[in-house]
Amino acid sequence: MTNEELKKIREEKKHGKGEFAKLLGVTPMVYGRYESGTLKIPENIEAAVKEMIAKASDKVVATEIEVKKKTRSTARKAKEAVKAVASEKKTAILIQSQLGGTITPEEVLKRIPEGCDQVYIKPEENKAYWVKGDESGAVELW
Numbered sequence: 001m002t003n004e005e006l007k008k009i010r011e012e013k014k015h016g017k018g019e020f021a022k023l024l025g026v027t028p029m030v031y032g033r034y035e036s037g038t039l040k041i042p043e044n045i046e047a048a049v050k051e052m053i054a055k056a057s058d059k060v061v062a063t064e065i066e067v068k069k070k071t072r073s074t075a076r077k078a079k080e081a082v083k084a085v086a087s088e089k090k091t092a093i094l095i096q097s098q099l100g101g102t103i104t105p106e107e108v109l110k111r112i113p114e115g116c117d118q119v120y121i122k123p124e125e126n127k128a129y130w131v132k133g134d135e136s137g138a139v140e141l142w
Contacts, residue, residue, distance in 0.1 A: 003035050006034060006035055007035045009049060009053065013052075025048070095121055103141050105121075108121060111128065111139045112128060116131060117131050121141070127140060
């Protein structure tokens, strides 16, 4: 693996040099020397980078399959919820995930402890954060 290839991989993964160095278990200074070509990239670092790439691609495929499954079932649930709300002449609120799923505020409230003071919904993180007195926590939405 060349220093240019290493840099390209890091940039494709959208990691900073310090963050990538930490993932590989080296100091930022040593990593910078690998990337600049001042130090030869050892076999163990090259193997770690290749393993990281393999795991990431496996994870992407598994995630895509899971998203397709969830999207089909959540789309059906969303349509059913909209029909039910429309039949009662109420306003429907659906929270949309970047992964394609939807959830109603009522479904979110069922997943958090009763009597919360505050609830923060972050679809991009797939989480709802809650605060109840001195306690707080998070639950997954999809």
